[in-house]
Amino acid sequence: MRPLLVAALLVLIWTSPVTARATGSVLSGIAVEDVAWDDGTALQIHWRTKLDEDFRVLIVREGTDGLMDTLGLFPANVQWVVDDDVTPAGTYRYRLSVFDSEGILVFTAASHGLASPHANWFHRGRLGEALIILGVFAMILWGTFRRRDIYLRPIGGLSAIEEALGRAVEMGRPVLFSAGWGAQLDKPTTMAAMNIFGWLASRAASYDARLLFPTHDAVLMAAAQESARESARIEGRPDWYRPEDIYYVTGSQFGYAAALDGIMERQKPAVNLWLGTFAAESLILAETGNHIGAVQIAGTDSTIQLAFFLVTCDYTLIGEEVFAASAYLTRDSMVLGGLWAQDWLKIGVAVTVIAGLVGTLLDWDAIGGWLRGI
Amino acid sequence: MVGVFGFAMLIQYFVPHPLGRVLYGRVLEWMQVIFAAGLVLGGATYAMSHLRTVSGRREGWIYSLLALAALTLMLAAGLIGGIDRGTLFLWLFNNLQAPLQQTVFSLLAFFVASAAYRGFRARNIDAALLLIVALVVMLGRIPIGEMTGPFLPDLARWLVDVPAVAAKRGILIGIGLGSVAVALRVMLGIERAWLGGRR
Amino acid sequence: MNLAQIDRRWIFVIVFLAVALPLLFPIGLVGEVSPRTQTMHDLIEALPRGATVIISFDCEAASWPEIGPVAEALVEHTMQRGIRIIGTSFLSEGTALGFELLSRHADAADYVQGRDWVYLGFRPQYVAAILGLGESITQEYPRDYINQPSEDHTLLGAVRSYRDVALVISIADDTMPQYWIEYAGARYGVKIAAGLSAVMVTTFTPYLDSGQLQALIGGLKGAAEYERLLGREGAGSRGMDAQSSAHLAIIVLVIIGNVAYFRGRGRS
Numbered sequence: 001m002r003p004l005l006v007a008a009l010l011v012l013i014w015t016s017p018v019t020a021r022a023t024g025s026v027l028s029g030i031a032v033e034d035v036a037w038d039d040g041t042a043l044q045i046h047w048r049t050k051l052d053e054d055f056r057v058l059i060v061r062e063g064t065d066g067l068m069d070t071l072g073l074f075p076a077n078v079q080w081v082v083d084d085d086v087t088p089a090g091t092y093r094y095r096l097s098v099f100d101s102e103g104i105l106v107f108t109a110a111s112h113g114l115a116s117p118h119a120n121w122f123h124r125g126r127l128g129e130a131l132i133i134l135g136v137f138a139m140i141l142w143g144t145f146r147r148r149d150i151y152l153r154p155i156g157g158l159s160a161i162e163e164a165l166g167r168a169v170e171m172g173r174p175v176l177f178s179a180g181w182g183a184q185l186d187k188p189t190t191m192a193a194m195n196i197f198g199w200l201a202s203r204a205a206s207y208d209a210r211l212l213f214p215t216h217d218a219v220l221m222a223a224a225q226e227s228a229r230e231s232a233r234i235e236g237r238p239d240w241y242r243p244e245d246i247y248y249v250t251g252s253q254f255g256y257a258a259a260l261d262g263i264m265e266r267q268k269p270a271v272n273l274w275l276g277t278f279a280a281e282s283l284i285l286a287e288t289g290n291h292i293g294a295v296q297i298a299g300t301d302s303t304i305q306l307a308f309f310l311v312t313c314d315y316t317l318i319g320e321e322v323f324a325a326s327a328y329l330t331r332d333s334m335v336l337g338g339l340w341a342q343d344w345l346k347i348g349v350a351v352t353v354i355a356g357l358v359g360t361l362l363d364w365d366a367i368g369g370w371l372r373g374i
Numbered sequence: 375m376v377g378v379f380g381f382a383m384l385i386q387y388f389v390p391h392p393l394g395r396v397l398y399g400r401v402l403e404w405m406q407v408i409f410a411a412g413l414v415l416g417g418a419t420y421a422m423s424h425l426r427t428v429s430g431r432r433e434g435w436i437y438s439l440l441a442l443a444a445l446t447l448m449l450a451a452g453l454i455g456g457i458d459r460g461t462l463f464l465w466l467f468n469n470l471q472a473p474l475q476q477t478v479f480s481l482l483a484f485f486v487a488s489a490a491y492r493g494f495r496a497r498n499i500d501a502a503l504l505l506i507v508a509l510v511v512m513l514g515r516i517p518i519g520e521m522t523g524p525f526l527p528d529l530a531r532w533l534v535d536v537p538a539v540a541a542k543r544g545i546l547i548g549i550g551l552g553s554v555a556v557a558l559r560v561m562l563g564i565e566r567a568w569l570g571g572r573r
Numbered sequence: 574m575n576l577a578q579i580d581r582r583w584i585f586v587i588v589f590l591a592v593a594l595p596l597l598f599p600i601g602l603v604g605e606v607s608p609r610t611q612t613m614h615d616l617i618e619a620l621p622r623g624a625t626v627i628i629s630f631d632c633e634a635a636s637w638p639e640i641g642p643v644a645e646a647l648v649e650h651t652m653q654r655g656i657r658i659i660g661t662s663f664l665s666e667g668t669a670l671g672f673e674l675l676s677r678h679a680d681a682a683d684y685v686q687g688r689d690w691v692y693l694g695f696r697p698q699y700v701a702a703i704l705g706l707g708e709s710i711t712q713e714y715p716r717d718y719i720n721q722p723s724e725d726h727t728l729l730g731a732v733r734s735y736r737d738v739a740l741v742i743s744i745a746d747d748t749m750p751q752y753w754i755e756y757a758g759a760r761y762g763v764k765i766a767a768g769l770s771a772v773m774v775t776t777f778t779p780y781l782d783s784g785q786l787q788a789l790i791g792g793l794k795g796a797a798e799y800e801r802l803l804g805r806e807g808a809g810s811r812g813m814d815a816q817s818s819a820h821l822a823i824i825v826l827v828i829i830g831n832v833a834y835f836r837g838r839g840r841s
Contacts, residue, residue, distance in 0.1 A: 039390035084736075088392060119391045126388050133384075140555050144564060182747070186700070188553035191560050194568035218416030219408065227569055247423050248416040252666060254478035254635040266434065279747050280482060280636070280772070287485040291581075301549045303542045304772055311493035319545040323552030326567055334564050338555045345551050399708065402701035409697040457669070458719050459676055467669045472634035475666065479635035487588045487823050488581040491830045505827065512824055515794065516817040517602035527604075539778050 026051055026098055026107045027076070032115035040088030040119030045111065046080035047096060053077050054101040064091045064114070073099075091116045136345060143341025147333035150340050157297045157315030158328045161200065161273070164295045165209050168270035174210035174245075175200075176269035178260060178285070179276030180300065181216050181253045185223055188323070189301045193276035195326040197224060200273070201231035205240040213246040214263060216256045221248045257281035261288045274298040274313070275322060278305045286312035299325065380561035421445065507533055576833030584826060591822035595814035602813050609781075610798040613788035614650070616740070616766060622655040624739040625732045627706070630662040630671030631699075631749035636770050637670055642796035642809035643768040644674055644744045650803060651742075652682040657728055659710070659738070660692040660718075663699035663749060671744075672718055687726040694718030699752055707735045707761040735763040740787070746770040750777060754785045768795070 028048045035042035045059060053075035061069045061083060074081055076098060086092055092115055097108040168175045177200065179193040197213065204211040211228065215221040225246045232241040249259040261284065264272070272289040274282065274296065282298075282305040289296045290312045298309035299317025309316045317325065320342075327335040358364075383401065386394040424438035432438075448471075451463040458464070496502035513519040514530020559565035620626070628648065632640045651658060660675050662668040672692050684690050693714040696702035705713035710733060711723040723729050732738060741763055743750040750767040758765045764787045767777060771792025780786040790799055793816055796809025 037390065039392055039395060119393075121389055121391050123388050123390045130388050136551075136554055137558060140558055141562075144559070188556045188560075189549075191568055192552070192556050195556075195565060196567075198567035198569065218412035218419065221419065222412075222415065223568070230569060244423065244426070248419040250420070251413075251416070252475065253633045254475045258478045280479065280770075283485050283489065284478065284481055287489055301553075303545050304776060306545075308489070311489045320548035320552040323549070323556050326565060330567065332565075335559065338559060338564075342551045342555050346548065349547050349551070395708075398704075402698075402704060405701045406696075406698045413697070456719075459673065464669055464673065467634075467666075468673065472637060472666070472670070475633060475635035476638055479633075480638075483592060483819060484585045484588050487826055488584045490823055491579070491581075491584055491826045494827045494830065495834045496831055497834075505831070509824055509827065512820045516820050517604040517813060518817050518821065520604045531607075534775055535778055538775050542775065543779060 026055070027057070027096060027109060030094075030096055030109055030111050032092070032094055032111045034115065034117050035082060035084075037120050037122060037124035038117075040117045041086055042082050042084040043086055043092060043115055043117050044080055044082050045094050045096070049076050049079065051076040051098070055106070056099045058097045058099065059083075060095045060097070061086075062093045062095070086117050088117055088119045139345055140338050140341045143337040143339075143344075144334050146337050148337040148340045149333050150336050152324070152328055152336070152339070155317065155321055155324070155328055157299060157317045157321070158325055160295070160297055160315050161196075161329075162203065164271040164297065165200075165203055165207055167295060169207050169209045171270045173268055173270040174212050175204060175271045175273065176260070176263065176267075176289075176294070177211060177213045177273045177275070179215070179220065180274065180278035180302075181256050181281050182277030182279050182302065183215075183220055184217060184277075185219055187277060189277050190220070192323045192325065193299075194223065194227060196273075196275055196322075196329065198227045198231055199326065199329045201228040202235050205232045205235040205237040208237070208240060210242075211245060212263065212267070212269065214249045214256075214260060215246070216249060216251050216253075218248045221246060253279060253281055254284075257284045260285055264288050264292050264294070268292055269294050272296045274300070274309065275317070275325075276300065278302050278309075283308040283312065289313075377561045377563060380557065417445075575837070576829060579833075587822055587826065588819060591818045592815045595818045596811070599811060600814045600817075601810075602817050604794065604798070604813070606798045606801055607795075609788070610790050610795050610802065613647075613766060613768075613790045613795075614799065614802045616788045617647070617650050617654060617656070620654060620656050620739050623657065625657040625659060625728070625737060626651060627659045627661065627738055627741045628671070628675075629741065629743045629745075629749070629753070630660065630667035630674075631664055631743050631745040631747070632667045632670070632770075633664055633746060634666040634670060636746035638808075638812075639770050639793055640744060640746050640768065641670070641674070642793060642807055642812065643790060643799070644671070645678075645807060646796050646799035646803060646809065647742060647744070647768050647790075648674060648678050650799070652678055652684060653803075656739075657732075658684075658690040659728070659732065660690065661702075661706075661714075662695050663697075663702060665695055667744075668695040668718070687721075688728055691723070691726050691728050692718040693723070699749065700756060703752055703756040704760070707757060707763075709734055735761040738763055740764045740766060742766045742768060744768045745773065747773065748776065750786065750789075751780075754780055758785055771795075 026049060030045070030047045033044050033046070035044050047057075055076035056073045057076050058073050059071040059081060061071060063069075069085075071081065071083055083094075093111055093113070095108060095110040098106050100106050165175060177197060179190055179197070183190040183193065185191070201211060213224050215224065225243055228246055229241045232238050250256055265288070272285070272294045274285060275298065278300050279302065282300070282302070286296060286298065286309055296313040297315045298313040299322040300306060300309065301319055301322060303319070306316065306318060324339055326332075327339045379401070382397070386398045421442065424442050427438040428435050428442065448463065448466060451461070451466060455461045455463055494505050494508060496505050510526065511530045511533055514526040519526045519530065556565070560568070628651070630644065648658070658675065660671050662671050672694070675690060675692055678684075679686065679690050693710070694717060696714070702713060711729050714723050717723055717726070735757060741753055741757055743753050743765065745767060746769070750765065750769070753765045757763050765785070766787045767789045769777060769789055769791045771794065774789065774791035777786055777789055781789055790796070793809050793812040796807070797813045800807045800809050
């Protein structure tokens with residue numbers, strides 16, 4: 001019954017002859033425009049009026065299919081409304097009806113002609129982000145292809161990896177690697193960790209060290225197995241690769257921690273490498289590693305877990321050092337060039353932060369507004 | 375492939391056209407399908423690995439048997455009895471799995487204490503400063519600290535909200551730039567160590 | 574006995590007693606309500622009756638003793654206000670916990686499933702799922718947690734995507750709210766709030782400052798404060814005793830460790 005009544009009311013308003021019962025035209029310049037730079041699902045309806053918020057405008061949309069829909073009641077003085085429930089293929093007309101504070105219809109009129117929304121190929125609201133990304137990409141690519149052989153300050157944790165591998169071989173114990181419970185292949189930190197793993201697998205294959213990588217994610221497991229197999233092949237040691245050493249344990253955080261603790265207690269690895277994205281399991285892993293006397297090298301982008309690793313591990317890579325690891329380990333001039341560009345970008349960010357700070361302190365709206373705009 | 379999909383996903387962020395959204399939606403569906411397939415692969419690997427241990431009577435085979443029994447029981451309970459309230463699955467989850475997980479998590483309290491005991495030594499000025507800050511934050515964030523007046527809680531809050539966040543932002547900026555650089559190198563195939571080998 | 578090299582099992586015993594005794598013999602320590610908790614309370618209080626919120630249980634069973642009281646307080650308040658709830662989870666363990674909690678509170682508040690609340694259940698690949706909810710809830714979740722067709726629920730007939738959602742609350746013990754902020758907040762403009770484990774609070778403070786996160790409460794302390802605002806004592810308030818004594822025990826241990834260290838250094 002209720003939908004029928006609403007439909008009847010809509011038809012009544014649509015066909016109502018009432019126009020400008022108040023003196024003069026209370027609503028003028030009714031126009032409908034496409035919302036620019038969007039996906040073609042919005043139209044903007046605007047009007048001019050001198051009425052205050054006591055007057056309400058009921059907006060009804062009529063599609064080419066004849067279907068009518070109410071957008072809602074809006075205060076008259078807002079003067080524009082966006083209808084974001086239209087489709088790019090459709091054409092629409094709008095009727096605006098003004099009601100006074102007592103709910104009496106005082107004016108009604110329709111928009112001229114039919115309006116149609118258009119889908120665009122670029123989101124102008126994201127221009128700032130696009131320019132920043134292009135700038136950052138350009139800088140990194142420039143650094144990368146100029147192949148700079150820059151000086152890298154010694155990073156203790158990375159220099160220690162090779163030494164630790166030797167220790168594991170001497171002791172006849174395995175090396176345990178984990179990319180953390182937070183690792184997923186769509187995360188750059190995991191990719192950075194996998195870069196180190198690929199290099200490590202090569203080294204382990206050439207030293208004939210056993211490398212264990214229990215994972216919490218089957219996709220990561222498959223990628224790691226592939227990486228280890230390829231490393232063994234390149235090193236000319238295909239027999240070194242043991243798929244059963246890179247295996248899925250569980251997706252549960254503390255199930256994973258318990259499993260790794262068990263592996264450490266039973267197999268007593270000589271070296272633990274905790275490189276990737278870790279959460280609360282970090283301390284449980286690193287403290288157990290400490291207890292069994294393993295050499296522990298950690299590196300993570302999880303700022304909270306850094307504190308735990310710093311206390312319990314022999315070496316800890318902080319944040320971006322994990323990303324720099326492959327440059328450090330491979331000494332590839334292209335990767336080093338990218339690192340050089342990163343340093344300059346960091347200076348750029350620092351300058352922007354200082355500019356924002358000064359602008360805010362001195363109340364320079366121009367700088368603040370520009371930064372906020374970006 | 376990595377480069378094509380990487381750049382396509384980046385570009386679509388700036389394309390409001392429905393075609394971009396369709397492409398994006400399709401990629402998201404694929405991601406879910408890959409993940410679901412990964413779960414099956416993970417389950418199979420898990421079962422195979424424990425079956426090997428049990429059949430070979432390797433060290434700790436009894437635990438592997440327990441793991442396989444748990445896997446079978448939970449699977450059967452969920453598939454046959456469902457996962458609604460009052461089912462065996464939910465009962466097992468609430469009364470076995472959750473307490474077991476919580477027990478492992480609670481180890482953190484013990485490990486934090488033992489790590490703090492060993493690690494928080496005032497060996498030099500830096501370490502002493504770290505020690506004092508840690509004590510202030512620990513005291514300031516509990517009701518006993520609040521009983522001493524507003525100074526300690528306010529100082530603790532300031533330490534957590536200002537210097538700690540400032541340091542964290544510094545690290546995050548580095549991580550952000552590092553992430554972009556690694557992503558770009560991987561998408562362009564400059565860095566391939568993750569696929570195996572030394573480069 | 575060399576205190577600097579003490580067997581760690583002694584430390585474990587001290588921590589165990591410091592946690593267990595106050596739980597067995599409660600003291601009743603609850604601090605002042607912080608402005609942050611008050612903001613969260615005000616945010617839910619300001620939502621109109623009949624509005625819809627998404628509550629996502631993005632946590633593991635392990636952290637439930639800490640995060641559970643936060644979830645309890647937020648769900649209780651939301652239902653007291655007559656706000657409709659769509660529940661989901663991107664972590665498998667949080668799924669069952671969230672369903673159990675929502676069902677229990679719904680029974681107490683006379684909420685009808687399908688009309689006043691719906692539980693969508695678990696979705697892997699959270700980024701894809703968060704984005705999918707922005708396009709169409711029923712397409713992303715064709716069936717709910719108990720395998721009913723989503724289209725059959727009147728609530729999901731009226732609430733099609735983020736456009737019809739007043740707030741998303743992520744109950745999380747990890748960085749999941751970041752994905753809600755980056756994908757649901759930035760892309761679809763929906764408001765995001767978070768109930769977090771205490772350790773995650775500093776991670777999300779910058780988001781709170783920048784306005785990308787509307788409000789957050791953290792850990793047992795946040796839960797205890799929220800319970801105080803709701804006018805009752807719950808697991809959060811009870812846990813504050815144990816947390817306080819554990820903090821004190823660690824402080825005392827650290828002091829003992831330093832005394833032993835300096836005495837040992839003096840001797841050498």
